[in-house]
Amino acid sequence: MNFSNNNQNTATSILMIKPVDFQYNQETATDNEFMNKTIENTKANKEALKEFDKAVKIIQNSGVNVLVFDKNEADNDLKEISMPDAVFPNNWISTDTDNAILLYQMMAKNRNYEKHQFRYIAEMLSKQFVIDSVVNFSYKDQILEGTGSLLIDRVKRRAYCSRSKRAEQDIFEHWCRTRNYEGILFDGFAKSGTPIYHTNVLLSIGEKFAVFCADTIKDEQQRKFVVEKLKEDRELILISQKQVEEYFCGNILEVANQKGEKQIFMSQRAYDGFTKEQIETLSKYGKLNPVPLYNIEEIGGGSMRCMMAEIFLQPKKQESQ
Numbered sequence: 001m002n003f004s005n006n007n008q009n010t011a012t013s014i015l016m017i018k019p020v021d022f023q024y025n026q027e028t029a030t031d032n033e034f035m036n037k038t039i040e041n042t043k044a045n046k047e048a049l050k051e052f053d054k055a056v057k058i059i060q061n062s063g064v065n066v067l068v069f070d071k072n073e074a075d076n077d078l079k080e081i082s083m084p085d086a087v088f089p090n091n092w093i094s095t096d097t098d099n100a101i102l103l104y105q106m107m108a109k110n111r112n113y114e115k116h117q118f119r120y121i122a123e124m125l126s127k128q129f130v131i132d133s134v135v136n137f138s139y140k141d142q143i144l145e146g147t148g149s150l151l152i153d154r155v156k157r158r159a160y161c162s163r164s165k166r167a168e169q170d171i172f173e174h175w176c177r178t179r180n181y182e183g184i185l186f187d188g189f190a191k192s193g194t195p196i197y198h199t200n201v202l203l204s205i206g207e208k209f210a211v212f213c214a215d216t217i218k219d220e221q222q223r224k225f226v227v228e229k230l231k232e233d234r235e236l237i238l239i240s241q242k243q244v245e246e247y248f249c250g251n252i253l254e255v256a257n258q259k260g261e262k263q264i265f266m267s268q269r270a271y272d273g274f275t276k277e278q279i280e281t282l283s284k285y286g287k288l289n290p291v292p293l294y295n296i297e298e299i300g301g302g303s304m305r306c307m308m309a310e311i312f313l314q315p316k317k318q319e320s321q
Contacts, residue, residue, distance in 0.1 A: 008097055009154045009207050010256045011310035013065040013128075015121065016056060019087035020071055022048040022300065047295040052087060055291045055307065059265065062289055063257030067124060067311070074120050083114050087296060088306040091145040093118070095312045096179065097154065099130045104146045105138035107166045112138075129313035135178070142171035148198040148306060150175070153205050157181050158229065160203060162188035162216070164195040186226050188216035191241050200305050202244050206254035206264070209285045210234045213244045237281055247273025248303035254286055255310065262286030267293040267303045
């Protein structure tokens with residue numbers, strides 16, 4: 001495997017998928033304690049589409065390149081396939097700086113239907129970016145839900161993962177060996193005592209900062225080890241379990257706009273959940289962009305970071321006119 005020397009940790013382009021079929025997903029609710037069926041599905045769908053369109057506009061206005069896939073605009077066979085959680089693409093597809101697209105197996109059967117979108121999305125990506133390989137990590141039917149399960153530090157070539165039904169140890173270790181990353185596996189728990197379903201709700205890694213809920217790790221040695229790793233070359237912002245479980249404060253993402261300016265995206269709920277001191281610290285590292293996502297968070301159980309699949313592929317050179 002030919003890995004790039006480009007240890008870029010911050011993407012300048014992202015992929016987002018319009019929530020055409022958005023509704024409460026009974027299959028994923030089995031282990032996602034963040035989900036609540038507060039309104040009926042038709043209204044939830046309508047509100048999610050509004051929130052999504054507003055989110056795209058806010059991200060684009062920050063100068064970040066956004067590629068939006070809408071299955072209804074594609075001349076394809078997707079219309080008969082219901083994909084209630086398609087708004088969270090980072091769980092089944094990611095990219096890396098060696099121009100690879102990586103595909104993953106998800107826990108819920110109806111979430112794996114989302115991979116039917118791949119050939120259309122690959123075609124869309126290929127118009128702007130170089131694609132050298134596609135690596136399929138779903139062939140063993142072991143669960144590893146993309147950058148929901150994996151928090152990747154491309155500078156240090158480390159991958160952090162909180163073990164759960166959606167992040168199985170064997171496939172995580174296989175991913176780390178194949179991709180040449182040091183694996184840091186730990187056990188993060190909700191207040192209820194159940195494993196937190198995704199690593200990216202309790203940890204976010206920027207270029208010079210990390211947001212982390214150390215209290216989710218009950219094993220003292222394990223907790224100390226992860227904290228020390230994160231603190232090596234980043235300012236560590238510790239958040240509470242309440243901030244994780246009630247505000248989605250861990251589910252934030254740093255990207256860069258076309259000028260190279262850092263932008264930090266989070267939901268309005270997450271912004272409101274941070275303390276004044278935490279907001280001041282985060283603001284040192286980029287412009288904060290809160291996005292109202294109340295319905296997507298309540299019904300879907302995911303927040304801003306889950307909606308953004310970073311694109312680390314090399315942009316194609318534009319031909320001069």
